[in-house]
Amino acid sequence: MQTVLVTGSAGFIGFHLSKLLLSHGYRVVGLDCISDYYDVSLKEARHAMLAEAGGDAFLPVIGKVETPGLMMALFEEHNFDYVIHLAAQAGVRYSIENPRSYLESNLIGTFEILEAARAHPPKHMLLASTSSAYGANTQMPYRxxxxxxxxxxxxAATKKSTENMAHSYAxxxxxxxTMFRFFTVYGPWGRPDMALFKFTKAILAGQPIDVYNHGDMKRDFTYVEDLVExxxxxxDAVPVRPEDGVVPEGDSLSPVAPHRVVNIGNSDSVQLTDFIAAIxxxxxxTATRxxxxMQAGDVPATWANAELLKTLTGYAPQTDVEDGVAAFVKxxxxxxxxxEAGQS
Known part of the structure; x- marks a missing residue:
């Protein structure tokens, strides 16, 4: 049985990924600090479901990735085959209010992971980045x-920095x-601070929803089960340092390191108003808008070119937004x- 470390295992994506890995016969060590950034009971419920589903194959560890020595101790004890680093302080808007939490979790936390991996190398490390790393780029779809x-x-700056940090260690x-840049992820057990959760909650309660940039925004909405698959x-798509420094066309492999960046997106850009219509x-x-x-730090559009993902894995996310939204609402x-509005 191969052992995978999943950091952020009580988070939205980490929960779905851990559940998937357990179903495929992996042993999962799930690290999460169960922070109060949003509803703690939601995170505790996710971990409880993983414990029920995985039995002895799921080991929950409560702690912060940035805690000095914690990652080194875990790597020493478990000799991980794979490491999937999802733990991070998330959210574009909250980074304006509390930037220090991003510095500690995203940068220092990633440093602790990299140092532990340096001492106890896994077969492959996969670290979460974000489509926000593309920043002011207007050429779409993003490659x-x-x-x-x-x-x-x-x-976004902290996540792009983790890409550079990981490249130096590689x-x-x-x-x-492998750094994976995921786009706007949604689905069941989603985060309460994300648009789908907030919109659904407000619409069902008969309350208005805040629609930024007057609805003139586009996102590459990616269903969570597609993302974790x-x-x-x-x-198994382990990057290898090219011996001659030559990188195949269309590949983001570094010419000097076993380091690659991969988009994971639905390869489609959906108007925010159409997303609301699906809800x-x-x-x-009917929503009251x-x-x-536009909020500071936001971008008007995202759209992934996911051809590299398909080349490496043969897989392409393709869940239709209407189907994904319906699953979340259910x-x-x-x-x-x-x-709900209109009901007693």
């Missing part, structure tokens, strides 16, 4: 070989690293049993 130098938020210590398949269809209710200006109603 991994585009320059990404102008991040628009401190959150080069110096021959650590195979792509991550699972990437475990209205799933709920059977509170039109707002979960939300079952989990929260809300008193």
């Amino acid at each position: 991994e070989d585009q320059r990404a130098d102008h991040q628009m938020s401190f959150y 080069h110096l210590f021959d650590l195979p690293v 792509a991550i699972r398949l990437l475990l 209205e269809k799933a709920t059977g209710l 509170n039109l707002m200006p 979960w939300y109603r079952a989990h929260y049993r809300p008193n």
Whole structure:
């Protein structure tokens, strides 16, 4: 049985990924600090489900990745075959209010992971980045070989920095690293601070929703089960340092390190108003829109070119937004049993 470290295992993506890995016969060590950034009970429920599903194959560890020595101790004890680093302080808007938490979790936490991997190298490390790393780029769809130098938020700047940190360790210590940039992820058990959760909650309660940039925004909405399947398949797509420094066309492999960046997206850019329409269809209710200006740090559009992912794994995310939104609304109603607008 191969052992995988999943950091952020009580988080939205980490929960779904850990569940998938357990179903495929992996042993999962799940690290999470169960922070109060959003509803702690949601995170505790996710971990409880993993413990039930995985039995002895799931080992929960409560702690912060940035805690000095914690990662080194875990790597020494478990000799991980694979490491999937998802733990991070997330959210573009919150990074304006509390940037220090991003510095500690995203940068120092990643440093602790890299140092532990240097001492106890796994077969492959996969670290989460973000589509926000593309920043001010306007050429779409985004390709991994585009320059990404102008991040628009401190959150995005920290994630791009982790890509650079990981590249240096890959080069110096021959650590195979894949950085995956995921796009707007949604689905059941999603984060309460994300648009789908907030919109669904408000619409079901008969309250208005805040629609930024007056609805003139596009996102590459990626269903969470598609995302984690792509991550699972990437475990076996281990980057190898090119001996002659020549990188195949269309590949983002570094010419000097076993380091690669991979987009994971639905390869489609959906208008925010169409996304809201999908929620209205799933709920059977009409949203009252509170039109707002663009928020600082946000970008008007994202759109992934995911050809490299398909080349490496043969897989392409393809869940339709209407189907994915309907699955989320079904979960939300079952989990929260809300008193909906017009009902007693």
